Amino acid sequence: MTSSRTTPALTPDTPPTGLDASRLHPSVCDPVMDSMRLLSETAFRHPEAISFASGRPYEEFFDFADLHRYLDRFVAELRARGVPDQRIKRAVFQYGPTAGVIRDDVARVLATDESIHVDPDAVLITHGCQEAILVALRGLFTSPDDVLLTVSPCYVGITGAAKVLDIPVEPVQEREHGLDPDDVAVAARRVRAAGKRPVACYVTPDFANPSGHSLPPAARRRLLRVAETEDLLILEDNPYGLFGREGATFPTLKALDRSRSVIHLGSFAKTAFPGARVGYLVADQPVVTADGTTRPFAEELAKVKSMVTVNTAGVSQAMIGGLLAETGYSMRAATRGLADLYVGHLELTLECLAEHFPPAAHADHGVRWNVPTGGFFLLLEVPFEADLAALERSARDHGVAWAPMSMFYVGDGGTRVIRLGYSSLTREEIREGITRLAHFIRASTPPRPSASAGAGEAA
Amino acid sequence: MTSSRTTPALTPDTPPTGLDASRLHPSVCDPVMDSMRLLSETAFRHPEAISFASGRPYEEFFDFADLHRYLDRFVAELRARGVPDQRIKRAVFQYGPTAGVIRDDVARVLATDESIHVDPDAVLITHGCQEAILVALRGLFTSPDDVLLTVSPCYVGITGAAKVLDIPVEPVQEREHGLDPDDVAVAARRVRAAGKRPVACYVTPDFANPSGHSLPPAARRRLLRVAETEDLLILEDNPYGLFGREGATFPTLKALDRSRSVIHLGSFAKTAFPGARVGYLVADQPVVTADGTTRPFAEELAKVKSMVTVNTAGVSQAMIGGLLAETGYSMRAATRGLADLYVGHLELTLECLAEHFPPAAHADHGVRWNVPTGGFFLLLEVPFEADLAALERSARDHGVAWAPMSMFYVGDGGTRVIRLGYSSLTREEIREGITRLAHFIRASTPPRPSASAGAGEAA
Structure with a gap:
């Protein structure tokens, strides 16, 4: 019989007994759950960051x-x-x-x-x-x-x-x-x-x-x-x-x-x-x-x-x-105005992205995105690992947050992809947020190979 | 591969495919859940019955x-x-x-x-x-x-x-x-x-x-x-x-x-x-x-x-x-008046029971109850099976409902016990309800053995 409770190192504040995490249900210690918690904690640590991390509805109308x-x-x-x-x-x-x-x-x-x-x-x-x-x-x-x-x-x-x-x-x-x-x-x-x-x-x-x-x-x-x-x-x-x-x-x-x-x-x-x-x-x-x-x-x-x-x-x-x-x-009739607002947010996000990462220069910046026709989210591929550590840098040094796509995969995937949620932001926040994001992306992008190396690749 | 879907007998209203109950999770088809549903349905069929079946709080104060x-x-x-x-x-x-x-x-x-x-x-x-x-x-x-x-x-x-x-x-x-x-x-x-x-x-x-x-x-x-x-x-x-x-x-x-x-x-x-x-x-x-x-x-x-x-x-x-x-x-201070009301309900229920089933005559009516000191419930032992069929008779013929105790047992037990919940009733309903319950109990109690048989038993 293994005891379900262990005794942590004793300090004056330490309670007499604790629960052994390994004996609890996997949903308690699940890494995805932990990622979600860490995502929230990043937001909490950097409340001034413009956050594309959430799927929250627009809140200016709440009364x-x-x-x-x-x-x-x-x-x-x-x-x-x-x-x-x-x-x-x-x-x-x-x-x-x-x-x-x-x-x-x-x-x-x-x-x-x-x-x-x-x-x-x-x-x-x-x-x-x-x-x-x-x-x-x-x-x-x-x-x-x-x-x-x-x-x-x-x-x-x-x-x-x-x-x-x-x-x-x-x-x-x-x-x-x-x-x-x-x-x-x-x-x-x-x-x-x-x-x-x-x-x-x-x-x-x-x-x-x-x-x-x-x-x-x-x-x-x-x-x-x-x-x-x-x-x-x-x-x-x-x-x-x-x-x-x-x-x-x-x-x-x-x-x-x-x-x-x-x-x-x-x-x-x-x-x-x-x-x-x-x-x-x-x-x-x-x-x-x-x-x-x-x-x-x-x-x-x-x-x-x-x-x-x-x-x-x-x-x-x-x-x-x-x-x-x-x-x-x-609700379809009642939310028509709200739907137009979200579509406007989507269009604005796409415009801002195109401004900072002009399509003609795709090969240079290594940044791509998809073009949804509605909803709350779009995906942004970046030329570096978009993990929680990158998110922390983004929020701390550039004042902009987002969600790492790897969190949403069953198994591996999405390691260089960002989910951008624009639903809860104002138009001003979207403009400023994408500008900050562009700075973060450029700061995080590894140096391009030299022209000769590039030529060698193409060969 | 057994199909998870079966085709019920075809009538014009019958949908093309159904789900096989035996392939669903046991919590869907659980007998206790079904008992709870049947209990609600009894209440629904006999809305005029005074119901001691629930553990709902008193509702006269809701505003x-x-x-x-x-x-x-x-x-x-x-x-x-x-x-x-x-x-x-x-x-x-x-x-x-x-x-x-x-x-x-x-x-x-x-x-x-x-x-x-x-x-x-x-x-x-x-x-x-x-x-x-x-x-x-x-x-x-x-x-x-x-x-x-x-x-x-x-x-x-x-x-x-x-x-x-x-x-x-x-x-x-x-x-x-x-x-x-x-x-x-x-x-x-x-x-x-x-x-x-x-x-x-x-x-x-x-x-x-x-x-x-x-x-x-x-x-x-x-x-x-x-x-x-x-x-x-x-x-x-x-x-x-x-x-x-x-x-x-x-x-x-x-x-x-x-x-x-x-x-x-x-x-x-x-x-x-x-x-x-x-x-x-x-x-x-x-x-x-x-x-x-x-x-x-x-x-x-x-x-x-x-x-x-x-x-x-x-x-x-x-x-x-x-x-x-x-x-x-x-909440302790705020609910003191409500607690007194519930204690009053409990005392009234006990009084009414004692009135209809006087303690001195216990041996005659075979009815016993416990004496809680608070809360919403008490137990009543009766000299017959207190099952859903008995509940249906009680509600239909005597206008009073209650909960069969057998529903609350893990495994067997409580087959001749009734749970009485008095919390949601008025004092008038409690008085009238216990009167009706007494009628139901007397009507459901099997005839006592004759005096000679009783003497034989005592011997």
């Missing part, structure tokens, strides 16, 4: 008065529907139904904004999209041989949730312009060939975090065919879908889904505000239960959610419910 | 105006501390620190109310206490041989969270008057003898759900010694601790803990309101990490929480933060 109004509007809306005050109070103050009190509202918004037509009982309201991810994974994965495919690079929340649940992950590497659905089929077969079961594949088809890539409509249809052929569910994460140019966004996978292959994961963190922590999942797959009845998968997943957080906060749901009522149940 | 005031107070409080408005807005609207924005406030309340003195960085704010339970379990349990001890009967949230994480559970049966700490030592040794590792033991020392039992001070000290001797952590769940008679509550295990053996789990669901979903854990155990630094376990658990829900809703924390400021950072 305390809105919260009061949303709450009042929710109450007014339910009163108008004839709900007695005692029941409204219960919805806001008490323990509530695990599946949520604004399922109908969310189903209505999904129909209007996304042409996703599902019964409210196929919707589960969650404490942010992260809980939706965790709950969906928990329901679907049961054996150590059940494997999650995920596009790589990807949002750390999917690999983190898999880590929490000890779910093995098989990456599907994005190509230069994004995911190739055939690569999903190849990965699924690779998993099967190893005697394991590929259960689901995680993708963010619209303006992905971190790459900014979007899946063209034809590739969406091909991905759905792959899901059917390979007997895979698709976990479609859609936090940024509304943030493209007007009229230039694509239908979600769930809207195209004819075989109930897609579990759709959504969030009001970017369209409303993150502080409500209201997300949802759509899971209309029928589950035939032991007693012979059939219920949508979302209702079965509610049991898992009840053991994770009981139910989503009534006050949060009330605020989002009130906000949805204010928008006439269309 | 929408309070929410606005809490929010304003939180903002005013931070302004008074010199925090600029932009940072206050971030705390409420944006993604926030995973560990929470009201850690200092909660640490202050714990010091005042519970004599628990910890640094704020040993506190983790969670989306209700359920998330605290899940996150603590996840951090502590890593191998299939790591076993959770739990008092039985117990709150379904602990066994449910263990189920979600595939953690094996070893019950420690409560005796007639509650937990005997020596039984914890015996269970730990039994687990070790089976070649496994007992990691932690879950207990609710004050007015436990479901039994209402409290652990006397001497037993608390003995339990802490058992924890040290058996190298166990204690997971102390404390939702009801303030709801005893004035001056008649005991110190928490964490307040008595000199060896950092206790992780304390708390909630504002009962002292404030459940709709905020704000809970917390206190974990001051030092963890020596790979890089040689020492951090409190709560900070390491924050990494797990970040992958479960990212962070607790800013709006919820703001409301609880504002409420705490209003109370002068003592």
Whole structure:
């Protein structure tokens, strides 16, 4: 028997016993989690740095008065529907139904904004999209041989949730312009060939975090065919879908889904505000239960959610419910101005980059970037290691922060790539920030080989 | 390869494919979860029944105006501390620190109310206490041989969270008057003898759900010694601790803990309101990490929480933060009136029971109950199976609902016991409810053996 507790070196401040990190769950000591912590700590150490590191929404519009109004509007809306005050109070103050009190509202918004037509009982309201991810994974994965495919690079929340649940992950590497659905089929077969079961594949088809890539409509249809052929569910994460140019966004996978292959994961963190922590999942797959009845998968997943957080906060749901009522149940219409602002931010970031790193001189500065059509992020390739040490230099010496892309890879990759998130900055900060970034990049770029060496290379 | 999806009988409404329940995680199809669902459905089918089934707080005091005031107070409080408005807005609207924005406030309340003195960085704010339970379990349990001890009967949230994480559970049966700490030592040794590792033991020392039992001070000290001797952590769940008679509550295990053996789990669901979903854990155990630094376990658990829900809703924390400021950072003082109300409810329930089932006649009616000194629950032994079918009869034919105790046992037990929760009812409802319950019990009690048979038995 090894003791789970060790005695650290004794000093007057040292407590009698400690926990041995090696006996704790790997999710506690996970290096990706530690990277995230170090990223935050860098921001904390250098608060004056202009930060392209985050995926936070723009915050200049936040107003305390809105919260009061949303709450009042929710109450007014339910009163108008004839709900007695005692029941409204219960919805806001008490323990509530695990599946949520604004399922109908969310189903209505999904129909209007996304042409996703599902019964409210196929919707589960969650404490942010992260809980939706965790709950969906928990329901679907049961054996150590059940494997999650995920596009790589990807949002750390999917690999983190898999880590929490000890779910093995098989990456599907994005190509230069994004995911190739055939690569999903190849990965699924690779998993099967190893005697394991590929259960689901995680993708963010619209303006992905971190790459900014979007899946063209034809590739969406091909991905759905792959899901059917390979007997895979698709976990479609859609936090940024509304943030493209007007009229230039694509239908979600769930809207195209004819075989109930897609579990759709959504969030009001970017369209409303993150502080409500209201997300949802759509899971209309029928589950035939032991007693012979059939219920949508979302209702079965509610049991898992009840053991994770009981139910989503009534006050949060009330605020989002009130906000949805204010928008006439269309976030697409309500966030059009916000989407234009983000597209403007993207365009400005691209312009500033082109100014500092003129395309004609590409061969000289070794800096390249992709050109997303919306969302919160773009990628910048630099001619040096873009690791946490480089970030520290960038923030400390040049007053600009960003996220190392290597953090988002399943396995190795992205060591010389930076993720630039422009969503939370002002236009002035973007201009100044890219100027600082250009200085940092030039200061970090190793000397070019001499002309003769260059000639030798070309030979 | 077995397909993960099956095709249910085809009707025009039947979707093309379904999910095979047997391939989903056991937490989806768990019988306890199903019991909870059936319990809710009974309540839903019989809304006119007076319900002793829930552990909801009293709701007559809930007032929408309070929410606005809490929010304003939180903002005013931070302004008074010199925090600029932009940072206050971030705390409420944006993604926030995973560990929470009201850690200092909660640490202050714990010091005042519970004599628990910890640094704020040993506190983790969670989306209700359920998330605290899940996150603590996840951090502590890593191998299939790591076993959770739990008092039985117990709150379904602990066994449910263990189920979600595939953690094996070893019950420690409560005796007639509650937990005997020596039984914890015996269970730990039994687990070790089976070649496994007992990691932690879950207990609710004050007015436990479901039994209402409290652990006397001497037993608390003995339990802490058992924890040290058996190298166990204690997971102390404390939702009801303030709801005893004035001056008649005991110190928490964490307040008595000199060896950092206790992780304390708390909630504002009962002292404030459940709709905020704000809970917390206190974990001051030092963890020596790979890089040689020492951090409190709560900070390491924050990494797990970040992958479960990212962070607790800013709006919820703001409301609880504002409420705490209003109370002068003592929930004990602020909830004294509420505690008296609950104690009054308990006394009234006991009086009504004694009226309908006079003690002198115990031998005749076969009905017995325990006498907790506070909290939300008491137990009632009846001379018939108190299962979901009995509950349905009780609600339908007699207009009174309750919870079958068998739901709270790890393994078998409690088949003829009812849990009575009186917290959410009015005094009138308690009086009428116990009258109805007495009718139901008499109607369900099998005929007594004849006098001669009785004499034969006594012989």
